[in-house]
Amino acid sequence: MKRSSAVIRRVVLAAVAVALAAGCTPDGSGTGTGTPAAPPSASAGTPGATPTDAPTSDGKPPSPSATFPTESPSGPASADPSGTPSAKRLLGDGDENEQVRELQARLRQLDFFDRAPTGFYGTMTAGAVKKFQARRGLPETGTVDEATWSQLLSASRKPTADELKPATTNKLDTPDPRCMTGRVLCISKESRTLAWMIDGRVVSSMDVRFGSENTPTREGLFKVEWKAREWTSTIYHTPMPYAMFFSRGQAVHYSADFAARGYAGASHGCVNVRDRAKLSALFDQVKPGDKVVVHW
Structure with a gap:
């Protein structure tokens, strides 16, 4: 009887060994399909460990100095569609900082780049970068x-303070x-600028903005009708310093x-200027009757 029990015990132990070798999980964590468990991946374990039995692509064992790749804190390098890692990105669309301003x-x-620095990386900056890259033989990204x-x-060269933040x-x-010809306030909606011109020569210039779609600034040839150094809108009750009226209530x-x-x-249709000092100097030079041209 004891001999039979010993034989039965050996048979049971052998069966358990076979089951474990086939990937079964007696602790209940398996899928119950009987599929062998997958072997550990080559990257399992501590990053930087040296593999000893993973073959290389040519079928040869790796050299003793081979190590597993590790991922940097900033994440893996990006790759183009061919799978080649791309160069590290420093600046791109949507960034807003002082390095963008310097760029x-x-x-x-x-x-x-035909605008003053704003510090914001948008489509105009991306287009300028592409042009530079093309000129220098770099990938036009x-x-x-x-x-x-x-x-x-x-x-x-290193930009000056005036180049970084011009007026x-x-x-x-x-x-x-x-x-x-003549004395003209030449106002461009395309470039959003006002140029004070005398006989085709630009005397001074400044940034301007215009009315919204609901209250557009009129386009065409006008003249300065009257001026007021201090004025408050009778409709919107907002200050309008250095006002030069040119078209039925619209003014610079x-x-x-x-x-x-x-x-x-x-604006509500007027031509707004944000450089008070420049406009003050211009106000003293412009006379009623001078031309005003608002164009695209």
Whole structure:
């Protein structure tokens, strides 16, 4: 009887061993399908450990110095569709910081960016970066990587404070032909600028903004009808310093809101100026009867 019990015990132990070898999980954690458990992946274990039995792509065992790749805190490198890792991104669409401002100032030095720095990386900045990359033989990604930044630094100089934050943001548009004779306030909706011109020569210029879709600034050829150094709108009850009226209540005037919020707002049809000092000087020069041209 004891001999039979011993034989039965050995048979049971052997059966358990076979079941474990087949991947069954007696503790209940398995799927119950009988499928062998997958072996540990090559990357399992402590990062940086040296593998000893994982073959390389040519079927040879790895060298003793081979290590598992580790992931940096910033995540794995991005890759293009071919699977090749791309260069590290430094600046790109949606970024807003002082390095973007410096990028724009340097691109402006090289005539790739025709606006003053804003510190915001948008489509205009991306387009300027693409032009620079094309000129330098770099991949035209529109984003700034280490190679692009390095070449930009070598091709430009450190921007001055005035270059980083100039008083006038917008580049002047080509003057309308009607602006080329006489004394004219030449106002471009395309470039959002006002140029004070005398006989085709630009005397001074400044940024402007216009009315909204509901209260648009009229376009055409006008003249300065009258001026008021201090004026308050009789309709909207808002201050209109240095007002120069040109079309049925629409005027060129200083706007504190434009100075504070920029192009996030709009006027009720007037031509807003945000540089008070420049407009003050212009106000003293303009006379009733001078032309006003508002054009695209």
